[in-house]
Every structure is written in C-alpha cells, then in structure tokens.
Amino acid sequence: MTTTKELWENALVELELSISKPNFNTWFKDTHIVRIEDGSVYLGVPSQFARDWLSTKFHKDILRSLRGLSESVRTVEYIISRGAKKSSDEAARIVPPPVTELALEAVHAKTNLNPRFTLSTFVVGPFNELAHAASQAVIRKPGIAYNPLLIYGPTGLGKTHLIQAIGNHFRLQTPDRKVYYVTSERFSMDYVSALQAGKVQSFKEKYRQYDLLIMDDVQFLAGRDKIKEEFFHLFNFLHDSNKQLVFSSDQHPNVIQNLEDRLKSRFAAGMVIAVTPPDHQSRLAIVRTKAALHNVLLPDEVLEYLATTIEGNVRELEGALNTLLIQFEMRDTPLTLNDAKTLLRGAGAAAKKAVSVQDVVKTIANFYGVEEASIYEKTRRKEVVRPRQVIMYLLREDFHISFPTIGEKMGGRDHTTVIHSCEKIKNDLRGDSILNQEIHQIRLMLK
Amino acid sequence: MKFESPTDQLLKAVSTAARFAERRANLPALSAVLLVSEGGRLTLRATNLECGVEITLPVKMDGDGVVAVPAGVLLGFLSNARGKSVTASLSGELFKVESDKVQASIKTLPHEDFPILPRVSAEKSFTVKASDLMRAIRAVAYCASTSTIKPELQSVLLYGDAGKLTLVATDSFRLAEKNIVLKAGGSVPQLLLPARNAAELMRILEGASGDVEIYYNDNQLSTHIGDVYYTSRLIDGAFPNYRQIVPKTFSTEAVVLREDFSTSLKSLSVFADKFSQVSFAVNPAKKAITLSSRNPDVGEQISTIKATISGEDLAMNFNGRYLADSLQAIAGDSVRVQSNGPGKAILIKDAADETFFYLAMPMNR
Numbered sequence: 001m002t003t004t005k006e007l008w009e010n011a012l013v014e015l016e017l018s019i020s021k022p023n024f025n026t027w028f029k030d031t032h033i034v035r036i037e038d039g040s041v042y043l044g045v046p047s048q049f050a051r052d053w054l055s056t057k058f059h060k061d062i063l064r065s066l067r068g069l070s071e072s073v074r075t076v077e078y079i080i081s082r083g084a085k086k087s088s089d090e091a092a093r094i095v096p097p098p099v100t101e102l103a104l105e106a107v108h109a110k111t112n113l114n115p116r117f118t119l120s121t122f123v124v125g126p127f128n129e130l131a132h133a134a135s136q137a138v139i140r141k142p143g144i145a146y147n148p149l150l151i152y153g154p155t156g157l158g159k160t161h162l163i164q165a166i167g168n169h170f171r172l173q174t175p176d177r178k179v180y181y182v183t184s185e186r187f188s189m190d191y192v193s194a195l196q197a198g199k200v201q202s203f204k205e206k207y208r209q210y211d212l213l214i215m216d217d218v219q220f221l222a223g224r225d226k227i228k229e230e231f232f233h234l235f236n237f238l239h240d241s242n243k244q245l246v247f248s249s250d251q252h253p254n255v256i257q258n259l260e261d262r263l264k265s266r267f268a269a270g271m272v273i274a275v276t277p278p279d280h281q282s283r284l285a286i287v288r289t290k291a292a293l294h295n296v297l298l299p300d301e302v303l304e305y306l307a308t309t310i311e312g313n314v315r316e317l318e319g320a321l322n323t324l325l326i327q328f329e330m331r332d333t334p335l336t337l338n339d340a341k342t343l344l345r346g347a348g349a350a351a352k353k354a355v356s357v358q359d360v361v362k363t364i365a366n367f368y369g370v371e372e373a374s375i376y377e378k379t380r381r382k383e384v385v386r387p388r389q390v391i392m393y394l395l396r397e398d399f400h401i402s403f404p405t406i407g408e409k410m411g412g413r414d415h416t417t418v419i420h421s422c423e424k425i426k427n428d429l430r431g432d433s434i435l436n437q438e439i440h441q442i443r444l445m446l447k
Numbered sequence: 448m449k450f451e452s453p454t455d456q457l458l459k460a461v462s463t464a465a466r467f468a469e470r471r472a473n474l475p476a477l478s479a480v481l482l483v484s485e486g487g488r489l490t491l492r493a494t495n496l497e498c499g500v501e502i503t504l505p506v507k508m509d510g511d512g513v514v515a516v517p518a519g520v521l522l523g524f525l526s527n528a529r530g531k532s533v534t535a536s537l538s539g540e541l542f543k544v545e546s547d548k549v550q551a552s553i554k555t556l557p558h559e560d561f562p563i564l565p566r567v568s569a570e571k572s573f574t575v576k577a578s579d580l581m582r583a584i585r586a587v588a589y590c591a592s593t594s595t596i597k598p599e600l601q602s603v604l605l606y607g608d609a610g611k612l613t614l615v616a617t618d619s620f621r622l623a624e625k626n627i628v629l630k631a632g633g634s635v636p637q638l639l640l641p642a643r644n645a646a647e648l649m650r651i652l653e654g655a656s657g658d659v660e661i662y663y664n665d666n667q668l669s670t671h672i673g674d675v676y677y678t679s680r681l682i683d684g685a686f687p688n689y690r691q692i693v694p695k696t697f698s699t700e701a702v703v704l705r706e707d708f709s710t711s712l713k714s715l716s717v718f719a720d721k722f723s724q725v726s727f728a729v730n731p732a733k734k735a736i737t738l739s740s741r742n743p744d745v746g747e748q749i750s751t752i753k754a755t756i757s758g759e760d761l762a763m764n765f766n767g768r769y770l771a772d773s774l775q776a777i778a779g780d781s782v783r784v785q786s787n788g789p790g791k792a793i794l795i796k797d798a799a800d801e802t803f804f805y806l807a808m809p810m811n812r
Contacts, residue, residue: 023474023560025473026477047565047667047680048666048667049494049499049562049564049680050496051565053562053563057562080665080666101620101808
C-alpha cells in the first residue's frame, strides 16, 4: 500500500516524461494529493489558473498515470489549496529594520486563534499536567473525551495558551471543520451589537456553526442576564450536537458569583481542571525552555535565581526573563548572577512587601475564621491548631524566619514544635488539594 | 488568419496586454500575447498566472485563427509603427505585420500551451465607481510589503459593508486605509488582492468612467472594464486585525499646509542618510514644525513650517519617504498630523477628508 504522497510522486515521474519540461514545471509544481475518497483523487493545486488548465489540458494524462499506478482510481478532482506550498525563504533571517513595527497581530481571522500558541511550546509540570493531558485527550477525541472542558486557575499560568493550543491543533488536524476562539467579553460585545443591529438570528447562526468553540474568561459572563441566557442556549445546542466546548475561568465555576446553577452544573458536566502556580522545578524548566527558544544560553545560577525569586506567575517569569535577554543581546558579555540581581531588582524580590508576623497571623486567622488571640494561646483545639501550623509554615517558607524566632512569636513555643508543624503541613500539602488551594489563596492575600 | 486595425487602437491593447505577460517565463507561451480572431473580433490575452487580461477589439478580418506572439517584440514593433493602420497575417510559424511600408515577420510561440483565463461566476459581486476604486488603490497600494515572507501583507485588503468599501495595505511599518462608496454588493468579505495585481487593475481603471462591477469567489477576482476583462488570484490568508492599533486619542495634533509639508520633505530627502531619516519636531509654543535631515557625506538641512498645534511638544525620527508617501493620497490643502509621543505611531490625514488615513511608525534609533 503506497501513501498518497508516494502515489503522486510516482505519477509525476510518469507525467514528466509525457509532458514538455516547461509545461511540467509551470503546472505541476506545488501540486499534491489532498485526499482520496471512493476512488476520487482530490488534487490540490495552487490557483484557479492551475485548476482550470490542468483540468482541461492535462486531465487525461493525469488520470491515465494515476490509474496505471492504482486501479481503484476512478476520477480526479481539482481543488485549490495552498497547503503544500511553503516558500523556502521563510526561514531566511531578515535584518531588523530601523523602523519600529506596528503591533499587528498574526491572529488567524477565521478562527481568531493566535498560531503562536501550540502544545509544543507549552511547558508541562506537576502544576498543569492534568490540564495538559485533558487538552490532548480533547484534541484526540473532540466532542467525546471531555465535553465541556473547563480549565481554571489564577492569571498568568497558561490557560489561554492551553485552550488556544487545542484550537490550533484541531485546526491543523481537521482543516475542514470549524473552530473559533472568543473571549467572553468579545462574545458579549458581539451579542450587544447584533441586538442593536437587529441581527440576533445571524449571531446565533454564527456561533452555532462551530465544531469547536473556545471561550476564554467565562467568569465575565456572570451578572449579564441576557447574555447568559444566549450563552446557555448556545451551550445546549453545541453540546447536544456533540460539538466540543472548551472554557477557561479564573475560578472554579461553583464559586463564580452571580452564575446560575444551571450554568454551573453545565460547566461541571464535563471536566473541570485547575492549573496551580508552578513549583520550583517547573519554574526552572520554564525559564530553561523559554531561554532556549530565544537561542540564549544563560548560566545555571541565573536561571536558578530567576526560578527562586519570581514565584507564582508564569507571565511574570517570562517578563523577568525577557528583561535579562534584552540586556544580554545589548551588551554581548555573559550575564552573571550579580547582573541578574541588579537587573531584576524590583521585579520579584521587591514584590514581597514587608509583612509583619502580626499581619500574617491576622490574615490567616481571618481566613480560617478563628480569633487572632487564640493563635497565641496554648489551646489545642483542632480549629486553631491547623491555622497555627499554616502560619508557622508560611513564616518559615515565605519569610525565612528562624524556627526559634517563630516559636517565640507564636506565644513562646519550643522550636521543635515549629519544626514539627512545618513538616506536618509540608507532608499534608502533597496529598491535600484543598490545603494547597488554601495556602495559595493566603499567599495571594499576603502579597 | 488576417486582420487590419487602426495602429493606435492595437497599440493601446497590446501595451496593456504586454504588462500581464511574464517576461522570464518557464513556459514560453506565457511571454506571449495570444491573438484570437473570430467572428469579426480580435481578442488579445496575456497572463503571468497571477493575474490575466483579455481585450476585445473590433477589426476588419479575413478568416479566423489563433496565434501566440512574443509580447515584447510585438509591442516594440507597434510603438514605432508610423502608419495609421496595421495589417497582420499568419503564414506558417511567422506572424507578419505591416504598417506604412514597414514589414516585420515575428516568430510565433506554440499557442496550444497558452492557458485559459479563469472565469468567476457572477454569484458574488460588488459595484463601485471606477474612478473611486482607482484612487483608492493608488491611496493604499504603495504601503503593501515587498517581502515574500507574509503574502497577506503583500496584498491590498478589500472589504465592505453598509455602503462602504474599505481598502487597506500595510508592510507593518506603515499602513494606509481608504474608504469609498460601495454602490451595490451588500457585505463584501475580506479579499486579499496581491498588490502588484492591484496596481495593474488601477492602470486599467485609469481610463474608465462610470461604475465597475467586481466578481469574486474564494480564490479569484474578476471584472469587465469596457472591452477589457481583468482577473487576478486572491491570496488565502488572514490580514492582521489592524483596527485595534489605530489610535483614537492623541497627545499632540498639528495641522499644516500640504504644499509646505510636501516641499520640505522633498528638499530634505536630498540630505537624508541611507535610512532616509528625517527628524520631526512639533513645537506648540512657536506654532511650528521643524524638520531636519542630516547626512555626514552631504550636509544637513533644517526647515521650519508653520502649523496650528494643540497638545504637547513632540520630537521623533521618521523615514522621510514614509511621510512623503502619505501625501500623494491627500488632495486637500491641509494635512492633520496626530501622535501620542515618542515611540508611538503617527497618524496623517487630509484635514477635510475622513475617508483616508495613514499610520507610520517612527524609527527606533
């Protein structure tokens, strides 16, 4: 069994013999077999000129040579597709022009997707591997695997990257099926302008035609009744016809305020996955990958420093890395750790504002709804013990206060108690996703 | 095959067709003008497979026939022909032309290799005034990119809705947009017409009067203008969403006389360096714009033009050619220049005409 590519190559060899060289070079370059269906060969040609001429002038030759190679071929159809055409000078490096470029985005108009976002540029770590795996499943079996897929988590962790990547892979995989990426904001605006222009019907038709609809930041739908209703019907329509839906949000749908239960339950019907801020290892992997993308080799200690100081947000991490890269490009000498420290002063390190122990205690006590004073007391009531341990853990991890000092501040406790508490939380963090979520929330509050 | 035609008519048709012929063609037939005589009419065809043209002429003729004549040779002969009329005939592989005692025999090319010109069904079309379309192409096409890396930027974008047809082109350093009245056609989707082909369409439109109806499908665009049929392929791609980068509010605004601006830019170009760098400073206190250019090998020039200014001081460097280009699309007396400060784009408009704008980015050093 030969592949379509081989089949066409063999046919071309034969055609080259029966057709004059100029004719062959003019008409057969950039042609390829798009697909073979029920004995019909669909031949992709670069333009209508080529289609019209090949079908009138060379149809018999093409058909004859294809039939000679494969008996199942009955007809040849010509379709205009520029899929195979790849200009070779695309890779050519161009000299940066002396004029600043306009910020034109290369957003794909039909799908509204940014082709820059693909899975291959997505760094996977423990913090997002589930979301990544689910995305791959959706790409493999759109409409079947997890429908809808909702990815939630705080800003700057690659939610948009991931959901756009699903769209981009889907588009490449099945170019004839329709995919569309829209932010909920844009969706709302579309609806409002359709309403004003009296074109609600065409709005409905527009969104109902898609085989894969990706909506970013669905939390913004909350509180807009008309739009929520329109969205609800759209959701039902697409979901009932087994069209894949992919969403992102900054919170779990169940905690989005002003969102009706019918929408919450629909979001939750498929798969709801969190992305959490990356751990140290992942951050290190991210800076490595991004630096490699820019073809820059940074010393390990600088990468390490980046991954340690800039916590939480991947976007900030990229920002800090870019600051370093620009410096690196401008001066041609290798970056040392000290350079990096000077350059990034104010980026991550200073972002941690001075927080007193009292503040931490107050915030965490508030968070858990226990009285601040009870933290300092000797009580071992369960509802107080956990917050107290969390406080000690955070004081140690985030503020690097010594164990004895923490013990002292916590109402004169022994430093071994503090060590035990920190170990306890650390161990619990491994299996307890609720605790993870809580600590993350607290860290945000302390910033 | 034999025909006779007034020299000027034939010359005009051949010179139009010759522009569409491919000079360095792989396929020899593509460097030819195909002449088809049939039923009292002579049809000339030429194409480079990017765009194509077909021109019909009424001629006196004797017998039908087809011949492919090298475009350059035929044009060379006709442009120097003195006589009022030209007679032509085919004998064997030689195309014989004669005008006022000058005779020539031109070796023909195999006409069987000459392709058919694509036709576009009349299903989807729009109508605009020919002169409007011509001016709109002229107003934007020079902004298209010449690099082959992004074919979508090598094109002129056309789209229309609500009685308005918009043409846009950009090479990502500057951008021009022109709106004209869309007489019929409802909503026109985004069509990417290669800029070179757009320029040919513009030249054909130059002599035309009245309205022109443009037919299109996903891959091809065609139109009839008088006796001329024009067709071009469309580029499959996505034009960047440029609307979002057009600034709406400005920190500095100046109005100057077009004549002043244009003259000083021309004069400055003499002193400009290899990047055509011109520095552009707006001084609200002095009510003047100061332009200067400097080339270490030539010298320097400073010119000051009067302006009505509101907003803040501004000093930026531009490619002088980019600034000058914008003025060719502006017909009014005064030009409005708007900006949001260093590093940001500058917006240039006809002060009295909202249908056109031009956006240029400053130089980054």
